[in-house]
Amino acid sequence: MTLQTPASHSAKTDDAVWASIAQEEERQEVQLELIASENHASKEVMAAMGTALTNKYAEGYPGRRYYGGCEFVDEVEDLARNRARELFGSERANVQPHSGTQANMAAFMSMLDPGDKVLAMSLDHGGHLSHGHTKNFSGVFYDFHSYGVEPGTERLDMDKVREQALALRPKLVIAGASAYSRPIDFAAFASIAKEVDALFMVDMAHIAGLVAGGVHESPVPHADVVTLTTHKTLRGPRGGMILCPKERIVKINSALFPGGQGGPLMHVIAAKAIAFREAQQESFKRYAAEVVANASALADGLSDAGIRIVSGGTDNHVMLLDVGSVGLSGAAAEDALHRVNITCNKNLIPFDERPPMEASGIRLGTAAITTRGLDVTDMGHLAGWISEILRSPEDEATIKRVAGAVSELTTRRPIYA
Ligand SMILES: *Cc1c(COP(=O)(O)O)cnc(C)c1O
Numbered sequence: 001m002t003l004q005t006p007a008s009h010s011a012k013t014d015d016a017v018w019a020s021i022a023q024e025e026e027r028q029e030v031q032l033e034l035i036a037s038e039n040h041a042s043k044e045v046m047a048a049m050g051t052a053l054t055n056k057y058a059e060g061y062p063g064r065r066y067y068g069g070c071e072f073v074d075e076v077e078d079l080a081r082n083r084a085r086e087l088f089g090s091e092r093a094n095v096q097p098h099s100g101t102q103a104n105m106a107a108f109m110s111m112l113d114p115g116d117k118v119l120a121m122s123l124d125h126g127g128h129l130s131h132g133h134t135k136n137f138s139g140v141f142y143d144f145h146s147y148g149v150e151p152g153t154e155r156l157d158m159d160k161v162r163e164q165a166l167a168l169r170p171k172l173v174i175a176g177a178s179a180y181s182r183p184i185d186f187a188a189f190a191s192i193a194k195e196v197d198a199l200f201m202v203d204m205a206h207i208a209g210l211v212a213g214g215v216h217e218s219p220v221p222h223a224d225v226v227t228l229t230t231h232k233t234l235r236g237p238r239g240g241m242i243l244c245p246k247e248r249i250v251k252i253n254s255a256l257f258p259g260g261q262g263g264p265l266m267h268v269i270a271a272k273a274i275a276f277r278e279a280q281q282e283s284f285k286r287y288a289a290e291v292v293a294n295a296s297a298l299a300d301g302l303s304d305a306g307i308r309i310v311s312g313g314t315d316n317h318v319m320l321l322d323v324g325s326v327g328l329s330g331a332a333a334e335d336a337l338h339r340v341n342i343t344c345n346k347n348l349i350p351f352d353e354r355p356p357m358e359a360s361g362i363r364l365g366t367a368a369i370t371t372r373g374l375d376v377t378d379m380g381h382l383a384g385w386i387s388e389i390l391r392s393p394e395d396e397a398t399i400k401r402v403a404g405a406v407s408e409l410t411t412r413r414p415i416y417a
Helices: 015-030 043-049 071-088 100-111 137-141 158-168 186-195 208-212 246-256 266-279 282-304 330-338 367-371 376-391 396-412
Strands: 092-094 117-121 143-147 172-175 199-203 225-229 240-244 318-322 345-347 361-365
Touching (some): 015 396, 043 266, 071 092, 071 208, 071 240, 092 246, 100 137, 100 225, 100 240, 143 158, 240 246, 282 367, 282 376, 330 361, 330 376, 376 396
Parallel strands (some): 117 143, 172 199, 199 225
Antiparallel strands (some): 092 240, 225 240, 318 361, 345 361
């Protein structure tokens, strides 16, 4: 089989665009990607997205389409759905959401009426904008309330969540976050939802790959609906997905199409199918375990170097560094690390006193660097470099030396070898 790889860039005439694409590919190779929501998809996953499937309209679902000529894309979507169900042990799957936010939109539409009360994690404490940000559709159409972590422990206290749910009586309780480094107790959430007669949804966008790899408890047995992204720890193409028991799938399907989307991106669904097969391999289980081992080694190294980690460490792929502890804002820390080709993002920490554009934290994740083969020994070095830069962000000699060490490592561990 010959794959049309995007890297071959054959028949290129649009030099302006291809030049920028080439530079972006080079940027990814030479930088250490610590943005916790990013990863490096395989060549085969990327190849599927550069195929003629992008030309096909396929509104509807396999066997029930609004367009002719869907016989082969039906096969592709069936492969994706069946692999997703096997991978996560879910009765049903919808693989059409264009993104995690679109998946959430369909999930909410299938369970809520406008104005209904929802209880979800506070955005300031690690939640996601699709969980009730005032400018997001979620905050515009539904009545979102939030729970957060406790001062001191910086962890969720399920007794407090229960008290809030009892007082609020929401129609839906949501668990799941973008910047929470501790395991989420899905059984406790489910029992709280049951007690207040609410539905329970888990948004496992960040941890889907850890769940697939068996290193984080699965929410599937506990939740009425599970949404996720396919491009974060799961390492597939950019996109979303919804998992649910069979009695919910009809409503979910119609909330997604025609409710919130038109034609599905069949080239991306093909890439999702490929990624799910990759995630079923033993090698992916090892990958997921290494992601967690690397995160914990990195957090240990940084703590030993005197940088405070929110909640004291991590049990998954992500950690929040309180860079106020070394006298920097999150924005300044992000800039300083960028100068030595270490990429991350500034992030609010719980009870942050700085505004979001400055923030007191940076968020680091190990999904992408683990994909390119970095191990716990490398994490020791990386923790040292990060700490040196954060302590001497303006020192030219330090910047030069660390940038050189980063370059040596990225050259030794190419992404697309
Ligand atoms: C990343 C993320 C999403 C949405 O992802 P997009 O694909 O960017 O829309 C949703 N929920 C959580 C918790 C996330 O971290």
